[in-house]
Amino acid sequence: MAYLIVETTYDSPFTDAQRSHDQERLYPCMALRDVRWVQTFESTDRRKKICLFEGPDAEALRESLRSARIPFDRVWNADWRRPNATDLERGDPVSPAAALV
Numbered sequence: 001m002a003y004l005i006v007e008t009t010y011d012s013p014f015t016d017a018q019r020s021h022d023q024e025r026l027y028p029c030m031a032l033r034d035v036r037w038v039q040t041f042e043s044t045d046r047r048k049k050i051c052l053f054e055g056p057d058a059e060a061l062r063e064s065l066r067s068a069r070i071p072f073d074r075v076w077n078a079d080w081r082r083p084n085a086t087d088l089e090r091g092d093p094v095s096p097a098a099a100l101v
Contacts (some may be wrong), residue, residue: 003078004035004053004061008071013046025068033060052078 030036035055042049055061058075065072 001036001054002057003038003080004055004058004075005078006049006051006053006061006065006075007073008049008051009073010047010049014049015046022068022070026064026070029064029067030055030061033064035061035064052080 027037030053033055035053038052038054040049040051053061058077062072062075065075
């Protein structure tokens with residue numbers, strides 16, 4: 001499985017109701033293409049969102065989003081680099097909590 005990032009911007013702040021409605025439409029489309037949601041970061045003004053997914057490839061996620069009529073700016077493959085014990089031992093400025101993930 002690949003890690004996939006979706007970037008989305010909104011003209012006006014998105015609402016909780018909009019998020020729920022989008023999830024109801026998107027999740028069945030994702031299931032058909034073996035795509036799974038992992039995590040989301042939302043800007044505090046609710047005009048930007050970055051979501052992390054796992055799936056076979058970026059096109060599978062794009063097809064899911066298009067089928068569900070969910071707007072997005074871009075989808076791209078990513079590597080997930082997390083701090084580890086060596087980073088902490090070197091004294092790198094990382095959160096010890098991040099190394100435990």
